[in-house]
Amino acid sequence: MPDLTDKQTFSDQDALDFHQHPTPGKISMAPTKPMATQRDLSLAYSPGVAIPVIAIGKDPDKAYDYTSKGNLVAVISNGTAILGLGNLGHMASKPVMEGKSVLFKRFADVDSFDIEVKTTDPDEFITVVKNIGDTWGGINLEDIKSPECFVIESELQDLLDIPVFHDDQHGTAIISTAGLINACYLTGRKLEDVKVVLAGAGAAGLSSIALMKAMGVRAENTVIVDRDGVVYKGRPTGMDQWKAAHATDTPHRTLAEAMVGADVVLGLAAKGAITKEMVASMAPNPIIFAMANPDPEITPEDVLSVRTDAIIATGRSDYVNQVNNVLAFPYLFRGALDVRARRINHEMKIACAEALAQLAREDVPDEVAAAYSGRKLKFGRDYIIPTPFDPRLIWYIPPFVAKAAMDTGVARVSIDDMDEYRASLRERVDPSAALMQKISSAVRAAPNKRVVFAEGEEPTVIRAAWGFKQAELGTPILIGREDLVKKNAAEAGLDFDAMGIEIVNARVSDRNVEYTDWLYEKLQRRGYLRRDVQRMINQDRNYFAASMLARGQADAMVTGTTRNFNMVLKEVRRVLDVEGDSLIGLSIVLAKGRTIFVADTSIHELPDAQELADIAIQAAATVRKLGRTPRVAFLSYSSFGNPPGERGDKVREAIRILDHKGVDFEYEGEMPPELALDPALRANYPFMRLSREANVLVMPALHSAAISTQLVQALGEATVIGPLLVGLEKSVQIVSLGASVSEIITAATFAAYEEGVTVEFEPVDEDVAPHPSAAAERSMAETATKP
Secondary structure (H helix, E strand, O other): OOOOOOOOOOOHHHHHHHHHOOOOOOOOOOOOOOOOOHHHHHHHOOOOOHHHHHHHHHOHHHHHHHOHHHHEEEEEEOOOOEOOOEOOOOHHHHHHHHHHHHHHHHHHOOEEEEEEOOOOOHHHHHHHHHHHHHHOOEEEEOOOOOOHHHHHHHHHHHHOOOOEEEHHHHHHHHHHHHHHHHHHHHHOOOHHHOOEEEEOOOHHHHHHHHHHHHHOOOHHHEEEEEOOEEOEOOOOOOOOHHHHOOOEOOOOOOHHHHOOOOOEEEEOOOOOOOOHHHHHOOOOOOEEEEOOOOOOOOOHHHHHHHOOOOEEEEOOOOOOOEOOHHHOHHHHHHHHHHOOEOOOOHHHHHHHHHHHHHHHOOOOOHHHHHHOOOOOOOOEOOEOOOOOOOOOHHHHHHHHHHHHHHHOOOEOOOOOOHHHHHHHHHHHHOOOHHHHHHHHHHHHHOOOOEEEEOOOOOHHHHHHHHHHHHOOOOEEEEEOOHHHHHHHHHHOOOOHHHHOOEEEOHHHOOOHHHHHHHHHHHHHHHOOOHHHHHHHHHHOHHHHHHHHHHOOOOOEEEEOOOOOHHHHHHHHHHHOOEOOOOOEEEEEEEEOOEEEEEEOOOOOOOOOHHHHHHHHHHHHHHHHHOOEOOEEEEEOOOEOOEOOOHHHHHHHHHHHHHHHHOOOOEEEEEEOHHHHHOHHHOOOOOOOOOOOOOOEEEOOOHHHHHHHHHHHHHOOOOEEEEEEEEOEOOEEEEOOOOOOHHHHHHHHHHHHHHOOOOOOOOOEOOOOOOOOOOOOOHHHHHHOOOO
16 A cells, blocks of 8 residues: 555544445445335336426436436546546546545535546546436546546536546635635735736646636736746647647746746645745745645645745645645535536636635634634634534535526526525524524514623623624623733634623623622522622622613623533522523434434423422423414323332323313423324324424433433434523523533524514424524625625
8 A cells, every 4th residue: 555644643544444344345326215115116116206297308307306416526537546546547536536426415415426437548437427417417427537527527517517626626726716816815915917827737736727827816917837847938859739739938947937026836746746945935925835645745744844924825734724635526516406507607606715715714713723622713823614513614615606507507496595595504504593594584574682691891792792793693792801802802813892792891890780789689688798799799700790780780691501400590590580481491402304302401300290390391481482382291211100109190281280280282292202203103192182293302310301301412313402491480591511612603593582572473383393484694694795
């Protein structure tokens, strides 16, 4: 085996084992329709399949409606240029092509299968792909050597009426161009003024320089160098039509000469092609993209030993600023497929590059830091390109691509509502997106809510307040010392003065006396002296923030990032009373297309019968407010008394209490989870009162509720929101210790929603409520303009 890199973090055997076990390869097929009954089989195959066959026979474009064509991409190679390993044959390319298919699915929910073609003849390759091309919604060519790849792509684009995209060329071009846009922005340059040197005149290099020219780099400011030296006009050897198109009038004949005074060097050649001396000769603040894989033309360590002012990118994940094609091709195809594009044109590639550059300038979610061992990412010299694990890529990039396709006339269909399209993209990779879109839309449509962020000096809380404000979800109020809040905000790249976010210092607030007098009157017969209350108001932000709610200076509150749940709840409860039947914790579990509400997951340790009934009433009311028709199941290890036990007795008593109250929702119990969630198993219990599967599960005890929700989340089988705090007289949400920015924003959104949002949703009986047309991520739509 070749020695790929001295920084490899796994052994060769690890890689072989990964690809072999537990099932050889990296992809498989999963059906999208049920095959459980004879009727299913009749519809899927004979005779039902004849109906779409006839329809497609009359109109081949109907294949987009009745088959998977519209979400299907072929990854095709002949193995003549596999990674940096050369021509190892078509079957040696299969692990790479399978990997590409996995990336399509993982990052953009695009179905993809690999095809390895046993020929090195371009004409024969073209014939094969042309004859199977109509099967797919798009074709991704991969690992085909230059210059044949140019001919193959160009001819297939003319022969087929679907996007044909050679990723080795254009993927690298898009990412490197996005990086160049931001590197120029950081160094105060304009694209039309930079002098660019390209080391390596292969497919990726020539495509990169072509896209950069389309973005504004002037042809006379470029120099291309291949293994024979500078590509200049009139060079007699080593030329072809693709190199000739980029040849310039220049006196330079070597890479070392070309790099003197250059602003940018693009390395798409081989290890060692660029030396320290060459880097030292470049202009101030040089931009160095050493993108050869697996080993760059020059390492960042060598660059920094001679130039501390350089902006550096490589193709590797173990250095900052990775030029990784996975940032482009999944989302480029996602946008193209969603408008049934006939091709991927220059304008779509430019739109993708500009969107990537803009995204890198936005505040980076905590989920990204978690994927990179907690490394904090912030727009700057070490972060000019988004990272592959940024969860925003799926909904940020494709809309720009789709719009460019529509604007240039290559789209078969149009997307009329881009906000709704963004929302649908989020749902592809985030099961909670539909629910959160519904809640967020209701909060935006309601009168503006003032939400207090009690731990306002914490960087994550500051960023969450910023995101909450930017998304137009309400008015955030940060509790903290103004100088420290603004200092931490500035370090995160946020300008609070420009955004107009309110900061309140509890210690010097002019409402301290008012809050102290009011809270002392409430607590004086519970063992508190006035000085105790004064200290609480002055020194504890939870008491101060909760008092703001109680006295009407704010509508809702979010806290919990720096203290455990029980401590925070005790503090809040001293200020705010329970309103309604019960105070409960309600967790929302989203799994396999279902939305399940679980209670109580944070308050009642061992609820008695009355408390179980109250939990059910409170949970059902909340679920109805969230737009669902509640169907409550009281869970137990037993099924209607078998086997008997104390906890089952309490559940049965809770049922009797609800019977006596005459509540307006369905309920039943006691039963195990399978009976609650699968009506097909109820043949032995014809008396059950649930009309269909339950969507509200009342647990017999706190430990069972907490363990079950945490277990499914830990196994990766579900997305869990909450527990949400329901039942206080004012809306307060308590997040977990160390909560992420997105978790805090979610909690703040629910807090604003709970506090008097009057927008009503029509109750639905589906497992997953349809998402409304919403102003999804409105701030992105308004700010993501051309850099």
